[in-house]
Amino acid sequence: LTANGNLKESNIIAGSGMVINIGLNLILIPEYNAFGSALSSLITQAITALAQVLMVQKKFKFKVNYKLIVTLVIFVIGVIVFNYFSKLATQSWMINFVIMLAASGVWAFFIRLLSIKSMIRILNYG
16 A cells, blocks of 8 residues: 555555544453453454454455465464464473464465465575
């Protein structure tokens, strides 16, 4: 949107995100402290990202790649599951991080979100 010169729309989305975030922070932080702040940010980012995607879809008339969307949802569900089980395996956040990184990478290849062929092409051509 920015590169296309649609700054007004981008600024409206960003400003709306700020208002949503401040409102959610006022509601959630007193009750849930740091978790409330994190939840507020997650909700705000999801809403503004969706708004930007919808705006781009409207402006540029892109076709929706449903297969990619389904694959991304499956990837996210897998990462959440790996996170749950890695937390059961050990209490060390560093070990959990390594487990999550490795499992997420393998999962991305397994569900064909990434492919070895595409990785080689990226390495060869930048």
